[in-house]
Amino acid sequence: MGTKNYWTLRDRPHTKLKLDIYRKYLDSWCSIFLKQKFYEKIFIVDCFAGKGDYEDEGGLVDGSPLIAVKAAKKFQENFLKMQNKNKNDFKIDCVFIENKPAYVKSLEELLVPYKDIVNYKLVEGDFNEVIENILKEIGYCPVLFFIDPYGIKTLKRKSVEMVVAKNGAKDILLNYIQEGVERIEGLAKKCLSKRVEEISIKEIKTIKNLSDFMGGLDCIGKEEKDILKMYVEEVLKGNNKNVDDKNKLDVIAFDMPYPNKSDTIYYLLFASRNKNAVKIVSQVYAKSKQTEFNGQKNLFDAKTLQKINNNFKV
């Protein structure tokens, strides 16, 4: 995905819709936990946090970290109103991972108003390198992982597998960049027909990215939907064979179309062992098909809307 002008929402209805889905989902996720008896804290881990806000015609719009701290604040206020007899305190700890120092700085400044209200931590580094320690810190506490990279280059299968294998409750919202998979798989297929000496170092690096993302190159030559299925079955559901039924992850997908085009830009994959959470996200996805923003017309034309899948099961 091109990163030029990434932080403006003009002409990016799919990013607006993604943020809206995330906000709605977090609201529901928080309400599921309000009456929960055992834990005194739960976590939101934003694995590719970004700079914190976007420009839009009407001014600045919250990025995923601000959406998370606002949800955490609301959750804590609602908990206090409930006067829960089981425990005195219930907090959401937010962890924001970002590897670009300038974005970490921007985010740090934007989060200042929440400093004494919400527990949050900024981790400057590569998600693939820092996730192992973060998982250790979380232990058995319930957690939501938001995995929203620019493309497939920065997301390694082994890191996602670690997240999937975390013990205890976890929900995962993962942005599977379809256009990146398609582009790199196409390039890799072309390379296979070349003589070794004709393949450039750049091409080899790109193929390695595909291999790191998928955990191999078996996907080359397969259809778009089959590669997605492979990813879901082998990576997101890959640990299901090692756990009992109540811990098996179920996965649903929302295919995000390019505005006014029939192609899919990415799939928002949602994985959870919690049937209720899966149902809630299916409803959020279904409603998003008819999304309107600020009274404006639908974001996508009728043909594109029709294309957005009704059946979210992968």
Ligand SMILES: C[S@@+](CC[C@H](N)C(=O)[O-])C[C@H]1O[C@@H](n2cnc3c(N)ncnc32)[C@H](O)[C@@H]1O
């Ligand atoms: C798609 S943007 C995130 C947008 C953000 N989730 C939002 O909705 O506001 C991806 C972010 O990941 C950061 N990034 C890229 N590679 C990374 C890596 N290996 N580890 C952590 N962050 C990375 C980029 O600098 C960028 O800010």
